[in-house]
Amino acid sequence: MDYEDAAKKLIMYSRGVAKGSIGTAYGMSMGEDPVLEYLSRQDGGMNPSDLAEKLGYTRPRMTRILDSLEAKGYVRRVPDEQDRRRVIAYCTEKGHSYAHDHSSSGVSSLAATLQRMGEHDARELLRGLEVAYSLTYDKDITIGDSDAEKK
Structure with missing residues (x-):
């Protein structure tokens, strides 16, 4: 097996499937949808570093994603009440609404692709x-x- 060729195909195909099924529709950049969807299920919010580790992102990437989501009004970051040096990211009502409305369509689209497979x-x-x-x-x-x- 040519592993270099396989790696290139995996990158190309996975990006294509993600874009086609759950990707950048509705003005979201790659990575934002999974973060918003996950954060919308965290009632007490979540520390960005823990969120990055849980979802497999680097801390700088998570910061950029949260910056973008916050600019869109989907997320807010506030100092942790127990430790003012830490920040907790919360999903706003607008974010909850978006995640609820759009995650189901992305999942449905991807489920349809899997079913066809x-x-x-x-x-x-x-x-x-x-x-x-x-x-x-x-x-x-x-x-x-x-x-x-x-x-």
């Missing part, structure tokens, strides 16, 4: 991505574990 290929894709994610971020995860797989 067929169960075998979709499972193989998820398995391969799980392994790559685990190796990249040195984390043990099981994204593909679903109730259907356990049966």
Whole structure:
């Protein structure tokens, strides 16, 4: 296998699928949608460094994403009440509304693509991505574990 060629194809195809299904629609840049969607499910907000680690972003990238989301009114950052040196990022009402309205359409679009791939290929894709994610971020995860797989 030509791993250089495989890496180039993976980058090209993954960007294309992300853009086509969940990417930059509605004025969001790459990375903003997953951050907003995740942050919208955190009732107590989240420290940007912890958020970056959880989602696999660098701290500088997370800062740029949060800057952009804050400029759009989707996120606000406030000093942590327990430690004034830390900041907590919260999803605003506008952000909650956006995340609710648009994450379901992105998920639905991607689910339709996975369905067209067929169960075998979709499972193989998820398995391969799980392994790559685990190796990249040195984390043990099981994204593909679903109730259907356990049966």
